[in-house]
Amino acid sequence: MTAISNLLAFFALVITLLLVWRRSWRGRLRLFIAQSALLALLTAAVGALAGKRELIVVALVFLVLKAWIIPRVLARMAAGTPARPGAAPGQSSGVPLLVAGALVVAAYVIILPVTASATLPTAGAIPLAFAMALIGLFVCVTGRDVLGHVLGFLVFENGIFGLAVLATYGLPGLVEAGVFLDVLVIVLLMEGVVMQIRREHDSLALDRLRELRE
């Protein structure tokens, strides 16, 4: 159990780091799908080994939602933007990757009170999931366009989901269902807003959004 959860969480974290490194939108979307699939596998594995059947259901819903429905919506949102935007000057992957690495260390430090008092066999992987969440947050706030924001937010969400599975074997079913519904609605609303932004501004770059400044 410990070995499997550690291994899967580790792979998911590596994918998250690759996502920070990749510049092309399609590549990042594929990495997001891979990360979601790995987390679904992790959830199913924890459910099977800990004898919690409802976690397997959660894993299935998660897989359908995050690895199929949401990526389709994201692909729809991105349709029409250049698939491989030329890297602007000063935009290398080196610095973000370095920050992401530092965030992994920070995750271990911040989450220390939790790992210190955790008794579940999955406890060792908690910081890895937390690191995923922090890196997702970082991708979200440094996103240069609307798509970057949305993708970062979803990676952030995935990390929190992993954290909940590893630290508590998942939240009560009602809450879990509500969270899934919320994430789906957020993405659909984002699509609605993004479509309007594109109609208004012919672009998703953030420097076009400058209407509201003091």
Next chain:
Amino acid sequence: MSLLVLLLAPLVGAGLSAYAPARAAGLLHTGTLGTLIAAALAVLAGVAREGTVTALDGLLRADALGAWMVGLIVLVALLAGVEAASGHGGEGAAAPRRFYPLFHLFVFTMLLAVTTDDLGLMWVAVEGTTLASVFLVNFHRTRASLEAAYKYLLICSVGIALAFIGTVLVYFADVQQFGAEAHALRWTTLLRWAPQLPPRVVELAFVFLLVGYGTKAGLAPMHTWLPDAHSEAPAPISALMSGVLLAVGIYAIVRFKAVVDLAAGPAFSARLLVLLGLASITVAAAFLWSPTNVKRMLAYSSVEHLGLVALGLGFGGAWGVAGALLHIANHALAKSTLFLLSGRIREAFGTVELASLRGLIATLPLTGRGFALALLALLGVPPFGLFVSEVMILGAGFHAGWWLAPALALALLLVAFGGMLRALHGMAYGPAAPPLEEPTWRGAAPIAVGLGLLLLTGLAWPPGLGAALARAAAVLGG
């Protein structure tokens, strides 16, 4: 039963008005509001009689604090609902199928957030408030409102996700200590177990919860979405967002504060709340010294007042907590009245930029005078209620031995006072257009209700208010 009706009324109203023909929409809206008021009164009466009202095996639960919030939400929803349905530029009257479903859904999510005992469901409901109101912020479909809606959705979703980390950590602490139990996320269960929870984990959780729900509550430095969303939304929605949605964020924080205080001692949460409160008042005062736009001025003033509420909760004690709860109510009344009137001003003048607003009182005698009085009330001028609650909050601070924080807050309040008074003077007088005709009873009703209640909380507490306040504060151990 009354709780179920309270939640079902806006939900069913939202569902029906999405499909009802436009002619029936107004009637449906009135019917929904009427049912809502009746159910809210039944809940308040039940809580006054028995202390708590529960439904669905305790999943829904209103105690004195919940009832306080229910009363506020329904009151502001009523004011906003009446204004939205008015023929003069009322958003509901103009586009019923686009406005009413989201309006009632928005009210439903806020009511669910304050009447559920399950902190996980509360999280879902608070997130739901954002989702229901995004397209209301973008109701006018301008470039600015679109940008405001985008910022609102993104920043609040990220914030609320941080609160989810906090919720997971609280659940973790709970399950670690007591094993998986169906009701482990219920607030009543948590409160019972809180003294045995690992303090460091609960503290960490509270930091995430404070930042997360603090984003929804508009506390600085997480307030950046607020001025945009509140100023771009249609007036009735601004009234709901500023008047009660921010208070729902604060409500979520205080529920967890009660838990962390038992687990880790009250000093931890107090310091954080005072810090965020001062930051909010500072940011707001810096803007309010020279505001440029009426609705943005009102929005920043919300940051200021929610900062004051955070201060009151941080100072603690009977006066601090009761003062904070009273301040939430006073602010909701004054601010929603002002936002509703700002909608009429925009309708009459075509703008809410301060530079082009002159002669308000002469042009719109009723709205203009109401706006001036409500703004004075908001600034904390006696005899209105905000004066009383501000004295309670700052007094609690001095009493608890925090000297610097209340003194600093007082100085910053004076800065905001000066700036907003100057803005009011600029817009109220000056060269005027010929007076416009105003709706009579419909125009006067929200002003009369808002200002009348503010006079009551300021001058003579009606019987029961003091007791209700004390009981709501007692829920939090204040």
